[in-house]
Amino acid sequence: MDTSPHRRGRVRRYFGFFREAVRDNEVNYTKEPVPRALGLLAIPMMLEMSMESVFAVVDIAFVAQLGTDAVAAVGITEALITVLYAVAMGLGLAVTAMVSRRIGAGNADEAARVAGQAIWIALAVSILVGILGASHAGDLLRLMGASTAVIDTGTGYATVLLGGSFSIVFLFLLNASFRGAGDAAIALRSLWLANGINIVLDPCLIFGLGPFPEMGVTGAAVATTIGRGTGVLYQLYYLLRGKGRLNFAVGHLRFVPHLAVRLLKVSAGGVGQFLVATSSWIGVMRIVAIYGSAPVAAYTIAIRMIEFVLLPAWGLGNAAATMVGQNLGAGHPERAEHSARKAGFYNLVFMSVVGAISFTFAEQITGLFSSDPDVLEYGADCLRILAIGYPAYAIGMVMSQAINGAGDTVTPTILNLIAFWLVQIPLAYALAESAGLGPNGVFTAIVVGESLLTLLAVAVFRSGRWKLHSV
Numbered sequence: 001m002d003t004s005p006h007r008r009g010r011v012r013r014y015f016g017f018f019r020e021a022v023r024d025n026e027v028n029y030t031k032e033p034v035p036r037a038l039g040l041l042a043i044p045m046m047l048e049m050s051m052e053s054v055f056a057v058v059d060i061a062f063v064a065q066l067g068t069d070a071v072a073a074v075g076i077t078e079a080l081i082t083v084l085y086a087v088a089m090g091l092g093l094a095v096t097a098m099v100s101r102r103i104g105a106g107n108a109d110e111a112a113r114v115a116g117q118a119i120w121i122a123l124a125v126s127i128l129v130g131i132l133g134a135s136h137a138g139d140l141l142r143l144m145g146a147s148t149a150v151i152d153t154g155t156g157y158a159t160v161l162l163g164g165s166f167s168i169v170f171l172f173l174l175n176a177s178f179r180g181a182g183d184a185a186i187a188l189r190s191l192w193l194a195n196g197i198n199i200v201l202d203p204c205l206i207f208g209l210g211p212f213p214e215m216g217v218t219g220a221a222v223a224t225t226i227g228r229g230t231g232v233l234y235q236l237y238y239l240l241r242g243k244g245r246l247n248f249a250v251g252h253l254r255f256v257p258h259l260a261v262r263l264l265k266v267s268a269g270g271v272g273q274f275l276v277a278t279s280s281w282i283g284v285m286r287i288v289a290i291y292g293s294a295p296v297a298a299y300t301i302a303i304r305m306i307e308f309v310l311l312p313a314w315g316l317g318n319a320a321a322t323m324v325g326q327n328l329g330a331g332h333p334e335r336a337e338h339s340a341r342k343a344g345f346y347n348l349v350f351m352s353v354v355g356a357i358s359f360t361f362a363e364q365i366t367g368l369f370s371s372d373p374d375v376l377e378y379g380a381d382c383l384r385i386l387a388i389g390y391p392a393y394a395i396g397m398v399m400s401q402a403i404n405g406a407g408d409t410v411t412p413t414i415l416n417l418i419a420f421w422l423v424q425i426p427l428a429y430a431l432a433e434s435a436g437l438g439p440n441g442v443f444t445a446i447v448v449g450e451s452l453l454t455l456l457a458v459a460v461f462r463s464g465r466w467k468l469h470s471v
Contacts, residue, residue, distance in 0.1 A: 017039065017040075018043060020040065021039065021040045021041075021043035021044055021184075021185070022043065022044050022047070022185050022188060023185055024183070024185055024186070024243075024244065025040070025185075027040055027182070029041065029104075029182050029322070029323060029326050029327075030104055030326050030327050030329075030330040030332060030335070034323075034335065034338055034339050034342055035342060037323065037339070038319055038320075038323060038339055038342055038343055038346075041179075041182065041184055041319035041322055041323065042315065042316050042319035042343070042346070044184035044185045044187065044188040045179060045184045045187070045188075045315035045316070045318045045319045045322075046312040046313075046315035046316055046319075047188050047312070047315070048175065048184065048187045048188040048191050048315055049311035049312050049313075049314050049315035049318070050308070050311060050312045050315070051188070051191030051192060051194070051195045052191060052311050053304075053307045053308040053309075053310075053311040053312070054195045054198075054199075054308075055194075055195065055198055055224055055227070055228075057304055057305070057307075057308055058195075058198060058199055058202055059074065059198075059202065059220045059223075059224060060074060060300065060301060060304045060369060061368075061369060062202050062203055062206050062207075062220060063206065063217050063220050064301070064369045064370055066153075066206070066216060066217055068293050068294060068297045068370075068372060068375065069147070069149045069150050069153050069154075069293060070153050070154070070216070070217045071296075071297040071300055071301065071369075071370070072146070072147075072150045072154075072293045072296040072297050072300065073141070073146070073150045073151075073153045073154025073157055073158075073217055074154070074157065074217065074220070074300060075285065075296055075297065075299065075300025075303075076141055076144045076145075076146050076150065076154065076285060076289070076296065077141070077154055077157055077158040077161060078300070078303075079144060079281060079282045079285040080133075080140055080141075080144065080158065080162070080282070081161055081162070081168070082278035082279075082281055082282065083275065083278060083279065083282070084129055084133075084162075084165055084168055084169070085168065085172075085274065085278060086271065086274030086275040086277065086278040086279070087125060087129075087169070087271050087274070087275070088125075088168055088169045088171075088172035088173065089172060089270070089274045090267055090268075090269075090270030090271030090272065090273060090274045090275070090409070091118070091121060091122070091125070091169075091172070091173055091176075091263075091267045091270065091271060092172045092173055092175070092176030092270070093176070093266075093267065093270035093273070093274075093321075093404045093409055094263050094264075094266035094267030094270050094407075094409065094471075095114060095115070095118045095173055095176040095177050095180060095263065095267075096176045096177075096179055096180035096318070096321055096322060096325065096404075096405065097180070097266060097321070097325050097404065097405055097406070097407040097409070097471050098111075098114045098180070098262070098263060098266060098407070098471050099111045099114050099115060099176075099177055099180030099181055099246075099325075100179075100180040100181070100182075100321070100322050100324075100325025100326045100329065100405065101325045101326070101328060101329040101407065101471050102114065102329060103180065103181050103182060103245060103326055103329065104325060104326035104327060104328065104329025104330040105329040105330065106330075108181075108245060108246060108247050109247075109252075111180070111181060111245075111246055112246045112247060112248045112249070112252040113252050113254075113256055113259055114177070114259065114263060115174075115177040115239070115246055115248060115252065116248075116252040116253045116254065116255075116256075117255070117256060117259050117260040117263050118173045118174070118176070118177060118263065119170075119173070119174075119253065120253075120255055120260065121173070121260065121263065121264070122166075122169045122170045122173045122174075123166075125165075125169050126165050126166035126169045126170065127166075129162065129165040129169070130162065130163050130164070130165045130166060132162075133158075133159075133161075133162025133163065133165060134159050134160075134162050134163030137155050137158035137159040137162055138151055138155040138158075140158065140162075141154055141155060141158055144282070144285065144286060144289065145286055145289040145290070146289070147293065149293075150293065153216075153217055154217060156215075156216075156217070156218035156221070157217045157218050157220065157221045158221075159218075159221075160218060160221035160222055160225055161221045161224070161225065164221075164225035164228075164229065166229070166232070167224075167225050167228035167229040167231075167232055168228060170232040170235070170236075171190065171191075171194070171228050171231055171232055171235070174187075174190075174232065174235040174236070174239065175187035175190065175191075175235070177239075177246065178235075178244070178246075179318055179321075179322055180322060180325065181244065181245040181246045182245050182322060182326065183244045183245050183246070184319075184322075186235070186238055186244060187235075189234070190231040190232075190234045190235045190238075191231060193227075193230055193231050193234050194227040194228050194230060194231030195227060196227075197223075197226060197227035197230050198223050198224050198226075198227030198228075201219075201222070201223035201226060201227065202219070202220055202223045202224075204219075204223075205219030205220070205222050205223050206219040206220055206223075207219075262471075266407055266409060266471055267409070268409070269408075269409030269410035269411075269412070269413050270404065270409040270413075272409075272410075272413040273404075273409055273412050273413035273416050276413060276416040276417050276420055276421060277416045277420055280416075280420035280421060280424055280425055280449070283425045283428070284299075284424075284425070284428055284442055284445075284446065285299065287425075287428050287429055287432055287442050288439050288442055290432075291438055291439055294372060294374035294375050294378060295374075295378045295438075295439040297370065297372070297375050297379075298366070298370075298374070298375045298376075298377075298378030298379035298382060298439075299378070299379075299382055299439065299443075301366060301369045301370060301375070301379050302366065302379050302382035302383050302386070303382075305358070305365055305383065306358075306383070306386055309351070309354045309358070309390075310393065310397075312350075313347050313350060313351055313393070313394060313397060314397055314401075316343055316346060316347045316350070316398065317343065317347070317397045317398045317400070317401035317402075318401060319343060320339060320340045320343035320344070320398050320401050320402045320405065321401040321402060321404055321405030322405060323336065323339035323340070323343070323405070324336040324339060324340055324402045324405035324406050325405045325406065325407070327339060328406055328467065333467040336402075336406070336467065337464070337467070339402075340398060340399065340402035340461065343398045343402070344394070344395050344398040344399060347394040347395070347397070347398050348391055348394045348395055350394065351390040351391055351393060351394035352390060352391050352394070354390060355387040355388070355389075355390030355391065356387075358383050358384075358386075358387040358390070359383070359384050359387040359388070362379075362380040362381075362383035362384045362387070363376065363380040365379075365380075365383060366379030366380050366383065378439055381439070381440050381443065382439070382440075382443045385440065385443040385444055385446075385447060386443060386446060386447060388447055389446070389447035389450050389451055392447075392450060392451040392454040393450050393454070395454050395457075395458065396450065396451075396453050396454030396457050396458075399454070399457035399458050399460075399461045400412045400415070400453070400457045402461060402466070403457070403460060403461060403466045406466040406467065406469045407469045407470065407471030408465075408466045408469040411460055411466070412457065415453055415456040415457055415460065416453065418452070418453075418456065419449045419450070419452045419453035419456065420449050420453070423445075423448065423449050423452055424445050424446060424448065424449025424450075425445075427445040427448060427449070428441065428442040428445035428446070431444055431445055432445075
C-alpha cells in the first residue's frame with residue numbers, strides 16, 4: 001500500500017504543531033496532555049536559547065579572522081560576562097518561578113506585578129554593573145591572567161559589553177517573565193530580532209565594511225549590544241501593549257516593596273547558584289590561561305560550540321521549570337513531576353545524539369574557526385572530552401531546572417557548590433599540574449563535576465521535597 005499520503009499527513013501535522021508552538025496561543029499548560037504541553041513550550045524555548053548561542057558563534061566566527069589574541073580576548077571577557085549572566089539568570093529563575101506559579105493559580109494580575117518588579121531590579125543591576133564594569137575593564141582582564149597583547153586587543157570589547165550590560169539583564173528578565181507566563185514565542189521573537197541585527201552588524205563593524213568604521217574586536221561587542229538592545233525594545237513594546245497571558249498594564253510598573261523583596265529573596269538562591277556555576281568557569285579559564293593563548297583560544301572556540309548545544313537543551317529545562325511552576329500553582333504536583341521526567345528523557349535523547357556528533361567531528365568543528373595547529377589540537381581534545389558527559393548534562397540540567405521551577409533555588413545552589421567548587425576546580429588543577437595532563441586535565445575535571453551534579457540533582461528530585469516549596 002502506498003503510504004506517501006500518510007507520510008505527508010504526518011508531516012503536515014508536525015509542521016502545524018511547530019507553527020502553533022512558535023505563534024501566540026491560549027493553551028492551558030495545566031490541562032493539555034503533558035507531551036503536547038511540553039512540546040508547545042519546549043520548541044520556542046529551545047529555539048530561543050539557540051538564538052542566544054548564535055550570538056557567541058557568530059562573534060567568534062568573525063573575530064577568529066583577527067588572530068589568536070583576539071579570540072583569547074573574547075574568551076576571557078566572556079568568562080567575566082558569565083558573572084553578569086549568573087546574576088541575570090538567577091533573577092530570571094525567581095521571575096519564572098513566581099510568574100508561573102501565579103499563572104497556574106489563575107492570578108494573572110499578580111503575575112504581571114512580579115514582572116513589573118523585575119523591571120526595576122533589572123534597571124538597578126544594569127546601572128551598577130555598567131558603571132563599574134566599563135570603568136575597570138582592562139583591570140579585570142589583567143586579573144584574569146590575560147597577556148599584555150590580549151589586554152590591548154580586548155579592553156575595548158570588554159568595556160562595551162560590560163557598559164552595555166542593560167541589554168543582557170533586561171533580555172533575560174523580560175524573557176523569564178514571558179516564559180513563566182507561557183508566552184515563550186514572544187521571547188523567541190525578541191532573540192530572532194536581536195540576532196538578525198547582530199549578524200548584519202558584526203562584519204560591518206569588525207572589518208569596516210561600507211560606511212561603517214573598522215573597530216576590530218570591539219566592533220563585535222558594539223554589534224552584539226545594539227542587537228540585544230533592540231530585542232529589549234521589542235520586549236518592552238509587546239509587554240506595554242497589554243497582550244498575552246500577563247495582560248500587562250502601566251500600573252503594574254508601580255513599585256511594590258513586599259513583592260520586590262520576595263522576588264529578591266527567591267532570586268538570592270538562583271543568583272548564588274549561577275554565581276557558583278559560572279565563577280567556576282572563570283576558575284577553569286584561569287587554569288587554562290597558565291598554558292598560553294593557544295589553549296585559551298581553543299577552549300573559547302570549543303565552549304562556544306558547546307553553548308550552541310547546551311543552550312537549546314537548557315531551553316528544554318526552562319520548559320520543565322514552567323510546567324512545574326504552573327502545575328504546582330494549579331495544585332497538580334504529580335503532573336509537575338511527570339512533566340519534568342518527560343523533559344529529562346527528551347533531553348537525554350537530544351544530547352546523546354549531539355554528543356556523538358561532537359565527538360566524531362571534533363577536529364572538523366574546531367577547524368571551522370581556526371587553522372592554528374595548537375588551537376586545532378587543544379580544541380578537538382576539549383570537544384571530545386566534554387562530549388563524553390553530554391548524557392549526564394542532559395538529565396542534570398532538567399532536574400535542576402525542575403527544582404528551580406518549584407521555587408527552591410537554594411538546594412541547586414548547594415549542589416553546584418559541592419560539584420564545582422569542592423570537586424571540579426581542585427580536580428582541574430590537580431589533573432592539569434600535578435598529574436601533568438595540562439589543559440586536557442581541566443576538561444576532564446569539567447566532565448566529572450557536571451556528572452556529580454547530575455547524580456545529586458536526581459537524588460534531590462526523587463525525594464519530592466521540592467513539591468512542598470512555596471513562592
